[in-house]
Each structure stands twice: as structure tokens, then as C-alpha cells.
Amino acid sequence: MFDHRIPDFHSVAASSKYLAPSLSDASPNVAAASHGIEHGAVCGVDDWWGRYEPGVLAAVAALWGKSAGRAGGVTNLLLSHMLDTAAVAELVWDRYLAPVTRWRLDELAGGPGQGRRFFAWLCGIHDCGKATPAFQHMDPAGARAVLASGLTWDRFAVGRTSWRHDKAGGKLIRRLLTANQWDAAHIDWVWPLIAGHHGKFPTLGQLGAGKPKLQGQGPAWEAAQDALVELFSYEVGYTGERPLQGVQPQRQPSRALQLQLSGLVVMCDWIASDERYFSGVDDLSRVRMPAAQDRASAAWSKLGLRGGWGHLPFPSPTAFADRFGAQPRDSQRLLLDVAGRMSGPGLLVVEGPMGEGKTKAALAAVELIAARFGVDGVFVGMPTQATSDPMFSQVRKWLEGLRGGLEEQVALLHGKRMFNREWRGLLADVEDWSLDADACFASVGEDEPDEYGMAADFEAGDHGHHVRRAPAEWFLGRRRGLLSPFAVGTIDQLLFTATRTKHVMLRAAGLAGKVVVLDEVHAADVYMSQFLKEGLWWLGQGQVPVLLLSATLPPSQRRELVAAYLAGARSAEVADVTEAIAAELAEPAGYPSVTAAWLNCGKPQFLVESTTPWRSQGLNVQVEMLPELPPETQAAERSATTAAPHKSLVELLSKRLGDRGCALVIRNTVARAQDSYEALRKVFGADVQLLHGRLHAGHRAERTEECLKLLGPPGPDRKRPGRLIVVATQLAEQSFDVDADLLVTDLAPIDLLLQRIGRLHRHDGVVRPERLAVPAVVVTGFAPHDDGPPSILPASEAIYGRYLLLRTAAQVMAAGKDGWQIPAQVPGLVAEGYGTDQGLVPLDWRQALNSAREQWTDRQNRRAAAAQDYLLTRAGEHGAPNLAGMHYAGAHGSLNEGQFEALVRDGERSVEVVLVRYDGKGPCAVSGRRLGPNGEVAPELVDDVLAGTVRLPSKLTATAEQQLSPLPGWRDHPWLRYSRALELDEAGRAQLGEFQLAYDEALGLLVSAGPTPR
Structure with missing residues (x-):
């Protein structure tokens, strides 16, 4: 190592071959004086700085980090920006990080009280790569000062070739840490955080042995670089002859913690790059940690940043009733009991009937988990934007009961949140919506000018300094939503964290220290499930507690989700763990159920418990058929039982409803719903409502609200209509709290069919016509045949595939007089529908079933394979020890919200x-x-x-x-x-x-x- 401190510097300087010509030709004292520096008196009271030669200090005093044009008109020295970032990191530690994250960083750094200093160092060191010719030549004014200090470069080389400062920093820190005798394993995980702080982790090969002229050749550059890093380390709190040696952590973090740390580095860098609050400092004598701390504290206050609830006390015995106004049901008590018996953070799969109260139980469990494991916030992911909005209201109400004021810190995360009036109400005091939420961070990418200052994906926020009744504006910008202490959005937000895309580390950091709750996980298809399992892998390795809620979860899917989480906890491949736990993980004995999985001393632990539903009697649902041939065969084969679909529907409802009763008709396509609505409207007039995804937002909101008002839970302010028919699409499957006397539905896979049945006789206390007192579902959209498999509407097959529809059709036909006991039979029906037993279907169907299964399996495999190119971890690399090369062959560029949605959802793109x-x-x-x-x-x-x-x-x-x-x-x-x-x-x-x-x-x-x- 070229040691630039005074005792060794003179001996090196005695040999002119170690000196750059400019350093021997120029007067260091003149250069130093031009920056207000005098040898031995740089800080006035601190002798440590006096160890450096004037020429070295002159170079440090010239190295710039933010150009004057992007730092309030005054150049910000590189050391100043690094200390600003470290000071921000200290505030992130004190006022933002979850207790559990601080515990883990303390353990990493060497014990209680050690993590804060190491975290500040790690965040602040990120820009050391700017101390290279490749960066320093970019600003003319800054370049002149650097050249005047005695540092030089090949102007042709720097003008001809690009070498970004993040990669340069990775290469520089590898040299310095190696020279300071760090263990190779620690060097290997630290350098990618520096080299990847602009959003992508390069491979070690991409740092390369080339570009020496851009990196900084000769003892003069190395002396300046070494002094910069040492002075920074000293100011952060590492002392001794070799401060960098004292920085080395004691333990190597998991890859998930590395990714979370990387996101926090980016967070601190962006805050410290805010031009509004961190103006330039061009005098090295003013660059000290206390000054940086003052600047950071003022910026933090103005930005209004904060963490979650901090240390939560253990919930009292009456906490559930206090929050939700009712005593917990047996299934809700079960979840709290299981969560309280887990010896560490893990995964909880909560299965129960529609309307069982899984969401309230999950929120109560979040409080318990937070108190036990030091968690500081929550993310609730829903299947759609439409289901996210009511959950946003529910989470805000829960947080208000937990502690007044927390409800104002909930971020709503989906692409159309501006349509939500409650969200906009939180931001009603915003003064200037025209300012780009990321515009003030332009200096972050000074050597990648096309990346920053782009239009924000999310709306900007208030730039004033008053306290706002909403999450801080900083959290509302591009890629930063999950960093809010509390967040509700689509499940896409979790899926995005499993993609090999730029700045994925910000999303990972946003989930650190939170409890993740994902509702209706059964809605994830095979393509989305690849990202879900990858996300669970990272959450498992990061020891992030997760609750998965579902009404109808196939056993194979439950095993896969549990295996994905445990594989992450063990840093193993999912396939290996899936095989290992197949014999260990028991199936729930009843319904509702809770399946818990976590790691204890490296070994998987399981709890599988069940109880009785709150409706102990259940529903005996009559299952009927309304045969319907595909349109192309109706004319040739029409009979009394296979008449035109709308005519048959009209006749059925006329007979069953008469002038009283409420029916829900669910169609698989918008066009079919529109046709049915027109046919029914001619007979039933204004008693028919239509709800689907191609209504404009105003109509859709009005009609949804009207349906909920008319068919929602009974109450003194609600009067059930005498007769009503709601025609809807799949919108009615999820989070649609209506109660129908009769359900007519197109054929769908069994789990979705059961979801639809969940709207049937849903609420107690509803007065129904006597002929509708027995709950009945009428399944249509297919027609059985005496010889062979049934005909199924092509549109339904295009959506769901023929294989699952054939199996469900067999189940519907077998229901016969006995019908289905709901919810008792739900797990068995789902397991049967998604199983492989050919005995489910008649013999003369089996050839068609096998053919359909081959097509379905092939399509499933192709869709699963299609996701592999975008998953965060490439196949076979889950055991990698660090983040180097993670973004190799990943998605390029910055994706907006719509592009991200297309990436994690395998549907046809729409606008x-x-x-x-x-x-x-x-x-x-x-x-x-x-x-x-x-x-x-x-x-x-x-x-x-x-x-x-x-x-x-x-x-x-x-x-x-x-x-x-x-x-x-x-x-x-x-x-x-x-x-x-x-x-x-x-x-x-x-x-x-x-x-x-x-x-x-x-x-x-x-x-x-x-x-x-x-």
C-alpha cells in the first residue's frame, strides 16, 4: 500500500519516480492555500488531520462531489457529501430503522452500539469512486481546482471513454480494504454495495483491470484517494493508526441483509443529495462531521421523514376488541396463539372461509409479531387496485386505534392511487404538484445524465416545511413507496422486489423491518407465482415475518410457498427444500387453519393448527346446472335444455325470483356480462345492475357503492331491495362484500367457483323469500353430453384452460342432491380440483382430460419459464454469498408502473x-x-x-x-x-x-x- 501519512510520505517523495510530474512541479502550499488550508492547521484543534502532507490535503480539498450547478451555486466537496450522507445515515438509524434491523447491524458490526457507526460509514463511503479522473474532469470549474492541486489526468483518455463513479468506487474500495488487511469475504460483500449504489450490481469482471487512466494512476492519486477515505473514516468515528482496519465488521450478513443495506445506502445518498437542503461547501476547513450532522438534522426535519411505531408493547388481552369492536372468533384466536408460539420470525399461512375475518386477525397478529421481534411497520398487499383501496381505509383505521397519528403515515401504492379520494384528502394541503418528486436529486447521477430528473412515476408532493397529514413527500417518489413506514398496495409491490431490475434494493430496504401481509394469494397464477416465491425466498433469508391469507389454497401451492420461504431462510434452492419438507409438513386437519413455518437453529419448525369456523353450522349449498352450448353449436344442437343462454337465464331468474329476491350473475367476460345485462333488463327493468372492468371509474365506483349499500351487511341504515339482479364479471370474486340469495355463475376453476359462492347467503340476519331460503348456485357456461366430455365456452377455456374446467365440471355434476357443505368441504374440493386423480371424471372423459392436462402442463411450464429471465436470482445462484453480478442480463433501464405490472403479470398489456x-x-x-x-x-x-x-x-x-x-x-x-x-x-x-x-x-x-x- 502507498501510505501517504507524513512519516512515510517523505521517503516515497525522495524518489521522483513515485511522483506525478504535476505534484513535483506545482507548489502544494500554493494549491492548499487557495483552499484555505495550511499544513498542520487544517482543523485547528485536531492533530489527526496534521498527519498529511499539504499536497495531499490540497488534493482532498479540491476533489468535488457535487458541481456548483447542482449544489446551490457552490461546489460541494466530495468529503463534504460523504459526511453528509453518513450524517443522514445516523438519523436513519436513530429515527427510521426498525429495532430488529438495528439489532442485526449491531451483531454484524461486533456487538451492541457498534452498528450505528458502521452503518454511517457504509452509507457515506458510497461515493469514494468520485475521487478519480473519470469523474473529476466532468465539471470544468471543479476540474480546474483539481488540476491546480497537483493531480493530473490524460485529457484524451477521460474524454474518450466512460467510467462511472459507482464502479470506480467498487474498484477503489477493493484496493484500500485489501491494503488494510480485511478478510476477503468481507471485501467481497462490501464492494458491490458501493459499485451498485446507482441501481445495478456489476460483476467483478466489469470492474476490470483496465481503465487505469480513468481510475487514477500514480502515487499522487492514490495518496489523495487514501487520504479521502481515511479522513472520512476518522470523522465518522474510526481512529487509530489505520482507521480502515477498525471498520471491518465481525460477521458476514446474509445476502438479503446486504440487499436491504444497499437500498438504505441509496436512500441516504438521495437524501444527502437534495439540493434544497445540502448546499455546497468548498472550504475543507469547514468539512467536519458535526457540521454535516447539523445539515442532516435540519434537512430531516424539513423533509418530515420518520419511521413506524418504534417499540410496540405486547398487546393487552383486550387489544383485539379495542381495535375492532368485537371479541375475536375462534379462528382469530388461533392465529394469535400460533403467532405467539413461534420462536422466531417466519411464515404464517392463514386459510379460512370468506367472511371469516382473516384480515382483522392478521392485523392483530402484526401487533403481536412486532412486539415480539422488533418490527416497525407493515405492508399489506392485495390482488388488485380495487381491493387495495378499501384495505387502505381499513389499515388506517386500525393504526389510528393502535396510536393516534399513525394513520396519517400510510402510503397507498398502486398506479391509480390519485383516483382514491381518501388518499388525495391526505395530500389536500399540497402547494405545488407540478414539481417532479425526483427533480431535486439530479446531482445523484451527475455522470449518468439521462437517468435522473426524469418524470416521476408517482405524483410529487409538498415541498413546504409544514407538517403534513400524509407520508413525507420523499416517500412518494419513484421506487420509494415501500420505504414508507406503513403501506398498502397491490401485491405487485412485493413482486417487484423479486425482479432483476434497477434499484430493486430500494424496494428490499422498504420491506426490511416490516411485517408483510399478502391477502388472497390464491389469485396469483403460475407466472406471478414465480415472482411470489422468489420474493418469499428473499423475505425468508431477510427474516421478514410474512402472513399469507387465502380462502381457497391448493395443498401443492401451500407447500410451494412454505418451501420458498424456508429455502430463503436456509439460503438453499426452492426445489431442494420442497422435496425435503414434503414429508415433514402436515396437511391441516380442519378449516379454518394456520400453518406456521420458521427456522430454529438451522432446522425447519412447523405448527399446523385448525379450528371450527365462526359459522359452526355452515351452509349446505345446492349445486345446479344450467346447460349451455358454445355459440357455434347452439343452432345445430339446440334443445329444450340447451336454449339460447340469455333466454335460459331469463327464464331461470323469472321462476326463482318472481318479484322478490336478490341474485348475483357472474360472467367470465365483459361482452358476455353486457349481453346478459341487456337481456335481463328487458324483463326486469331497473332491478338489474351491471358491474365490470370497462365501466369508467366514476360509474364503477358508483355502482360498486350502490351494490354494497343494497346487499352489504344488514344494519339499521340499510334496507334490502325487494328484487335486485347484479350482473358482474370476476370483479365479484374478491373483496366484494355482498350477500346474494341466489348465485348464477359461469364455470370457473373450483377455487374461483368457491370464491364466488362466498357471496351466497354471506351475512346473518338477512330476511329472504322462502323459495330462496336454501342457498343455491347455478353453474352455466358448459353443457354435459351423454357420451364424452362436456362442451365449454371457448372464452372460458381461453381464460382458465380446459383442464381445470373439466375437473371442476365433473365436481359440479357429482354434487347432485347433496350439494356442498361450505366451508367444511372447501379444502377437500380445492385439493380434488387441483389434484391428479383421474377417478374424478367419468371414463369417457379421460382421453380428453389427459390431452387437456398435457396442454395445461405445457402452458404452465412455458409461463413459469418465461418468468425466469426476470427473477432477481438466476437459477442455481440462491447460495451466492454476495450481490456481485446480480443484475447481469437483467431488465434494462427504468421501468414505469405500467411496465412493471406487465413484467410481473403474464397478461396481455393494456392501457x-x-x-x-x-x-x-x-x-x-x-x-x-x-x-x-x-x-x-x-x-x-x-x-x-x-x-x-x-x-x-x-x-x-x-x-x-x-x-x-x-x-x-x-x-x-x-x-x-x-x-x-x-x-x-x-x-x-x-x-x-x-x-x-x-x-x-x-x-x-x-x-x-x-x-x-x-
């Missing part, structure tokens, strides 16, 4: 548009209220305009992206500037490529390639 009507006088919102001539939106009209949002069919995506854009008056609007407008004429029609579109006030969006939109 949303905002409907705008023209009446001859100009544009109007769907409500009829007039906009400005170019679509300008007054503040009081925002809700009216957003209400016109509707999702187009996927077949229109490419055309919409090419032809549709925001109205001119939306260009500067924070919510509408990225929204595509679909302009409708006075008749409510529009042309989009070869398709004609129309919006019907009753039917919603209609699409047709012909003259009549349909």
Missing part, C-alpha cells in the same frame, strides 16, 4: 384512457362539466375528469399508445400529464385504428370493428 366528450362547444368531462378550450382542468373539476378513466381491451393497446396522448391543457397537470385522452364525439363515439368505440351509459365501453360498436 387506461380518460374519456372526454365534445359537444360542439368544446371538451367536457363525462359528468358534462365543461373544461377549458384545450382541456384545461380547474381544481374543482379534477374528480370529474378522473372519473372518466376506463381500461381498453388489450387488442387496442398498441394502437392507443400510438394514437392517443394527453390533451394540450393537461401537459403540466401533475395527474393528467401522462393520461391518454379518448375523445368522444357528440354521439359518444370514437375511432381508434380499425375499431369503433362508444361509451354507453348503461353498458360501459363498447368496441367493434363494424359500424355498430359492440
Whole structure:
């Protein structure tokens, strides 16, 4: 190592071959004086700084970290920015990190009280790679000062080749730590955090042996680099002859903790790069840790950053009743009991009937887990945006009961959160929505100019200094939502953390120290499940407690999810653990049930418990069929039992309802729901409601609210209608708390069919017509045959596949007179439907079943394989000890919310548009209220305009992206500037490529390639 301290520096300097020409030719004292530095008196009271030669200090005094143009008009020295970041890290430790995270970092660094200093060092050292010619030449003013200090570079080399400072930092820190005799294993996990702090972890080969002219050649550059890192380490609190030797941690963190730490490094860097609060400091004599701490404290207060609930006390015996206003049910007590018996953080799979109260039980369990294991927040993931919004309200209410004020810190995380009035109400005091939430961090990417200052995916927030009744604005920017202390959003937010994409470490850091609750996990298909299992692997290795909630979970899926979490905890491949636990993990003996899994002394531990549902009597559901042939065969084979589908439906409901009763009709496609609605409307008039995904947001919200009001839980303020028929799509499967007297549904896989049945006779205390006193489900959309398998609607097969529909059809036909006992039979029915036993189907079906299974298996395998290219960990690399090369062959660039959704959901990509009507006088919102001539939106009209949002069919995506854009008056609007407008004429029609579109006030969006939109 080239040691630049005074005792050795003179001996090295005696040999001119060790000195760069500029250092021997220039006067170090002149350069130092130009920065207000005098040898031996740099800090005035601290002799440690006096160990350095004036020329070395002159170089440190010139090295810049933020150019004047991006630091408030004054250059910010590199050491200043590094100390700013370390000071921010101290505040992150004191005021943000969960207790459990601090415990783990203390253990890592060598014991209680050691983690804080190491964490500050790790965050602050991130930009050491800026002390290289590749970076220092980039700003003309900064470059002149560096050259004047005596450091030089090959101007042709630096101008010809790119060498970013994050990789340069990785290479530099490897040299320094090796010279300071760090263990190789610690060097190997630390350097990727520095080399990857701009979002991607390079391989060791990418640091390379090349680019020496860009890295800084010769003793002068090495002396400056070494002094910079040593002075930084000393200011952070590491003393002694060789401060870097004292930094070395005592234990190697898990790869998950490394990823979380990497995200926290990025977090601290971005905060310390905020141009509003960290102006430049160009005088080295003013660059000290206390000054940086003052700057960081002032910025922290102005930003309004904070952590979660801190140390939670153990819940009292009355906590559940205090939070939710009722005594816990047996299944809720069971979850709390199992959570209290686990000896460490782990995974809890909670299965129970629809309406059992799993969510409330999970939130109560979160309190218990937090108190036991030092957790400081929660993320609740839901299957859709529509289910996220009511959960957002529920979590806020729960937190308010836990401790007043916490409810104001909940972030809503999905791409259309601006449509949620409760969320917007939290941000009602925002003064300037036009400012990009990331614009103030431009200096972060000074050597990658195209990355920062881009439009934010999420809306910006308040830039004032007053206290806001919402999560801090900083948490609302791109990629940072999960860093909020409490968050509710789609499950996509968890799936994103399992993707090999840029800045994935920020998402991982956001889940550190939280409890993760994922509701309705059965909704994840085979493609999404790859990301779910990968996410669980990382959560398992990071010892993040997880609760998975489901009403209907196939046994194989339960085993796979448990295996994924335990594989992470053991740093093993999922397939290996799946085989190992197959014999150890028992199946639940009853329903509802809780399956708990965790690691104790390296060995998997399990608790599998069950109890009786709160409805001990259950429901004896009558299962009937309404045969229906596919449209192409109806004309040739129509009979009394296979009449036109809508005619049969009308006859059925006329007979069963009469003039009293409430029915729910669930169709598998929007077009089919629209057709059914039209047929029923002709007979039942205004007693028919339609709900599907191609209603604009205003209509969808109004109709959902109306359905919940009419068919929700009974109460003194609710009057059940005499007769009502709700026609809906799969929207009614999840978190739709309505109670139907009769259910008519298209054939769907058994777990989804049972979800739909969960809306049948759902609430107690409902007065029903005598003929509807027995719950009944009528399954249609298929037609049995005397010889061979049934005919199934092609549209249903396209969605779900023929194999599972055949197995479910056999179950429906076998239900016979006995029907199904709900919920007692739910686990058995799901296990049977997703099993492999051919005895489920008649003999003359089996050839068709085997063929369908081959096609289904092949498709499942192809979809699972399609996810592999994007998973965070490449196959076979789960045992890797560090993060080096993690992003090799990963997704490129920065993805917006829509692109991320497409990445983790294997559906056809679709876009949303905002409907705008023209009446001859100009544009109007769907409500009829007039906009400005170019679509300008007054503040009081925002809700009216957003209400016109509707999702187009996927077949229109490419055309919409090419032809549709925001109205001119939306260009500067924070919510509408990225929204595509679909302009409708006075008749409510529009042309989009070869398709004609129309919006019907009753039917919603209609699409047709012909003259009549349909």
C-alpha cells in the first residue's frame, strides 16, 4: 500500500519516480492555500488531520462531489457529501430503522452500539469512486481546482471513454480494504454495495483491470484517494493508526441483509443529495462531521421523514376488541396463539372461509409479531387496485386505534392511487404538484445524465416545511413507496422486489423491518407465482415475518410457498427444500387453519393448527346446472335444455325470483356480462345492475357503492331491495362484500367457483323469500353430453384452460342432491380440483382430460419459464454469498408502473384512457362539466375528469399508445400529464385504428370493428 501519512510520505517523495510530474512541479502550499488550508492547521484543534502532507490535503480539498450547478451555486466537496450522507445515515438509524434491523447491524458490526457507526460509514463511503479522473474532469470549474492541486489526468483518455463513479468506487474500495488487511469475504460483500449504489450490481469482471487512466494512476492519486477515505473514516468515528482496519465488521450478513443495506445506502445518498437542503461547501476547513450532522438534522426535519411505531408493547388481552369492536372468533384466536408460539420470525399461512375475518386477525397478529421481534411497520398487499383501496381505509383505521397519528403515515401504492379520494384528502394541503418528486436529486447521477430528473412515476408532493397529514413527500417518489413506514398496495409491490431490475434494493430496504401481509394469494397464477416465491425466498433469508391469507389454497401451492420461504431462510434452492419438507409438513386437519413455518437453529419448525369456523353450522349449498352450448353449436344442437343462454337465464331468474329476491350473475367476460345485462333488463327493468372492468371509474365506483349499500351487511341504515339482479364479471370474486340469495355463475376453476359462492347467503340476519331460503348456485357456461366430455365456452377455456374446467365440471355434476357443505368441504374440493386423480371424471372423459392436462402442463411450464429471465436470482445462484453480478442480463433501464405490472403479470398489456366528450362547444368531462378550450382542468373539476378513466381491451393497446396522448391543457397537470385522452364525439363515439368505440351509459365501453360498436 502507498501510505501517504507524513512519516512515510517523505521517503516515497525522495524518489521522483513515485511522483506525478504535476505534484513535483506545482507548489502544494500554493494549491492548499487557495483552499484555505495550511499544513498542520487544517482543523485547528485536531492533530489527526496534521498527519498529511499539504499536497495531499490540497488534493482532498479540491476533489468535488457535487458541481456548483447542482449544489446551490457552490461546489460541494466530495468529503463534504460523504459526511453528509453518513450524517443522514445516523438519523436513519436513530429515527427510521426498525429495532430488529438495528439489532442485526449491531451483531454484524461486533456487538451492541457498534452498528450505528458502521452503518454511517457504509452509507457515506458510497461515493469514494468520485475521487478519480473519470469523474473529476466532468465539471470544468471543479476540474480546474483539481488540476491546480497537483493531480493530473490524460485529457484524451477521460474524454474518450466512460467510467462511472459507482464502479470506480467498487474498484477503489477493493484496493484500500485489501491494503488494510480485511478478510476477503468481507471485501467481497462490501464492494458491490458501493459499485451498485446507482441501481445495478456489476460483476467483478466489469470492474476490470483496465481503465487505469480513468481510475487514477500514480502515487499522487492514490495518496489523495487514501487520504479521502481515511479522513472520512476518522470523522465518522474510526481512529487509530489505520482507521480502515477498525471498520471491518465481525460477521458476514446474509445476502438479503446486504440487499436491504444497499437500498438504505441509496436512500441516504438521495437524501444527502437534495439540493434544497445540502448546499455546497468548498472550504475543507469547514468539512467536519458535526457540521454535516447539523445539515442532516435540519434537512430531516424539513423533509418530515420518520419511521413506524418504534417499540410496540405486547398487546393487552383486550387489544383485539379495542381495535375492532368485537371479541375475536375462534379462528382469530388461533392465529394469535400460533403467532405467539413461534420462536422466531417466519411464515404464517392463514386459510379460512370468506367472511371469516382473516384480515382483522392478521392485523392483530402484526401487533403481536412486532412486539415480539422488533418490527416497525407493515405492508399489506392485495390482488388488485380495487381491493387495495378499501384495505387502505381499513389499515388506517386500525393504526389510528393502535396510536393516534399513525394513520396519517400510510402510503397507498398502486398506479391509480390519485383516483382514491381518501388518499388525495391526505395530500389536500399540497402547494405545488407540478414539481417532479425526483427533480431535486439530479446531482445523484451527475455522470449518468439521462437517468435522473426524469418524470416521476408517482405524483410529487409538498415541498413546504409544514407538517403534513400524509407520508413525507420523499416517500412518494419513484421506487420509494415501500420505504414508507406503513403501506398498502397491490401485491405487485412485493413482486417487484423479486425482479432483476434497477434499484430493486430500494424496494428490499422498504420491506426490511416490516411485517408483510399478502391477502388472497390464491389469485396469483403460475407466472406471478414465480415472482411470489422468489420474493418469499428473499423475505425468508431477510427474516421478514410474512402472513399469507387465502380462502381457497391448493395443498401443492401451500407447500410451494412454505418451501420458498424456508429455502430463503436456509439460503438453499426452492426445489431442494420442497422435496425435503414434503414429508415433514402436515396437511391441516380442519378449516379454518394456520400453518406456521420458521427456522430454529438451522432446522425447519412447523405448527399446523385448525379450528371450527365462526359459522359452526355452515351452509349446505345446492349445486345446479344450467346447460349451455358454445355459440357455434347452439343452432345445430339446440334443445329444450340447451336454449339460447340469455333466454335460459331469463327464464331461470323469472321462476326463482318472481318479484322478490336478490341474485348475483357472474360472467367470465365483459361482452358476455353486457349481453346478459341487456337481456335481463328487458324483463326486469331497473332491478338489474351491471358491474365490470370497462365501466369508467366514476360509474364503477358508483355502482360498486350502490351494490354494497343494497346487499352489504344488514344494519339499521340499510334496507334490502325487494328484487335486485347484479350482473358482474370476476370483479365479484374478491373483496366484494355482498350477500346474494341466489348465485348464477359461469364455470370457473373450483377455487374461483368457491370464491364466488362466498357471496351466497354471506351475512346473518338477512330476511329472504322462502323459495330462496336454501342457498343455491347455478353453474352455466358448459353443457354435459351423454357420451364424452362436456362442451365449454371457448372464452372460458381461453381464460382458465380446459383442464381445470373439466375437473371442476365433473365436481359440479357429482354434487347432485347433496350439494356442498361450505366451508367444511372447501379444502377437500380445492385439493380434488387441483389434484391428479383421474377417478374424478367419468371414463369417457379421460382421453380428453389427459390431452387437456398435457396442454395445461405445457402452458404452465412455458409461463413459469418465461418468468425466469426476470427473477432477481438466476437459477442455481440462491447460495451466492454476495450481490456481485446480480443484475447481469437483467431488465434494462427504468421501468414505469405500467411496465412493471406487465413484467410481473403474464397478461396481455393494456392501457387506461380518460374519456372526454365534445359537444360542439368544446371538451367536457363525462359528468358534462365543461373544461377549458384545450382541456384545461380547474381544481374543482379534477374528480370529474378522473372519473372518466376506463381500461381498453388489450387488442387496442398498441394502437392507443400510438394514437392517443394527453390533451394540450393537461401537459403540466401533475395527474393528467401522462393520461391518454379518448375523445368522444357528440354521439359518444370514437375511432381508434380499425375499431369503433362508444361509451354507453348503461353498458360501459363498447368496441367493434363494424359500424355498430359492440
